[in-house]
Amino acid sequence: MDMLDAIRNSTRDTVSYTGRAELSERVLDAMARVPRHEFVGADMQSRAYLNTALPITHGQTISQPFIVALMTDFIDPQPDHVVLEVGTGSGYQAAVLSPLVSHIYSVEIIPGLTETAGAVLERLGYENITLRTGDGYAGWPEHAPFDGIIVTAAAPHIPAPLVEQLKPGGKLIIPVESPRGAQELILVEKSENGSTKERSVLPVRFVPLTGER
Numbered sequence: 001m002d003m004l005d006a007i008r009n010s011t012r013d014t015v016s017y018t019g020r021a022e023l024s025e026r027v028l029d030a031m032a033r034v035p036r037h038e039f040v041g042a043d044m045q046s047r048a049y050l051n052t053a054l055p056i057t058h059g060q061t062i063s064q065p066f067i068v069a070l071m072t073d074f075i076d077p078q079p080d081h082v083v084l085e086v087g088t089g090s091g092y093q094a095a096v097l098s099p100l101v102s103h104i105y106s107v108e109i110i111p112g113l114t115e116t117a118g119a120v121l122e123r124l125g126y127e128n129i130t131l132r133t134g135d136g137y138a139g140w141p142e143h144a145p146f147d148g149i150i151v152t153a154a155a156p157h158i159p160a161p162l163v164e165q166l167k168p169g170g171k172l173i174i175p176v177e178s179p180r181g182a183q184e185l186i187l188v189e190k191s192e193n194g195s196t197k198e199r200s201v202l203p204v205r206f207v208p209l210t211g212e213r
């Protein structure tokens with residue numbers, strides 16, 4: 001099955017959790033445009049367009065395309081938006097965001113992954129993505145505030161610095177550990193007056209957020 005059809009099917013199958021029967025066409029177009037095979041190793045080429053997470057180097061993963069599309073859709077990306085990603089990994093999520101927003105700042109804790117992702121993104125001509133190695137728990141205060149924040153590793157709680165670095169009206173989507181080893185994707189929305197509300201979007205499974213905090 002075509003990867004976009006598989007994403008559409010997963011979207012319909014999870015509507016009772018997410019409340020979204022369809023993702024925006026802009027997001028689906030962006031998914032269709034990114035050559036996912038460039039972001040996985042030689043041993044994963046035959047599986048590159050399956051709707052599944054796949055192993056990359058350093059014991060990490062490239063996320064399931066449906067989850068990438070869903071998280072992208074939930075931050076409601078707009079052409080003038082500046083977005084922070086925590087967990088660059090392969091660089092795939094940043095590449096999906098590239099045509100949808102003005103700039104992406106992406107933080108990765110493993111230097112080797114920042115290097116590999118940077119080389120692929122540069123070779124493919126993505127010009128609005130800035131990478132840095134560091135602990136994304138602290139966000140990227142020099143470029144804050146952000147219209148949207150996507151965290152692609154599971155945190156024990158919602159990091160306060162990320163909520164602080166969200167613009168009024170902005171959206172943060174993050175997998176958070178819940179009791180008994182489960183995880184939930186949580187959407188945090190900051191209102192224009194600065195108050196926040198959270199809601200659980202979907203049970204998920206991500207690699208853990210590491211780092212000192």
Ligand code: SAM
Nearest residue numbers: 087089090092093108109136152153209210211
């Ligand atoms: N977004 C990635 C992609 O499109 O390939 C998938 C990322 S993978 C599921 C999660 C990534 O988060 C890993 O590369 C991991 O090293 C990174 N990570 C874990 N803890 C982190 C932290 N504290 N700060 C930044 N990155 C972190």
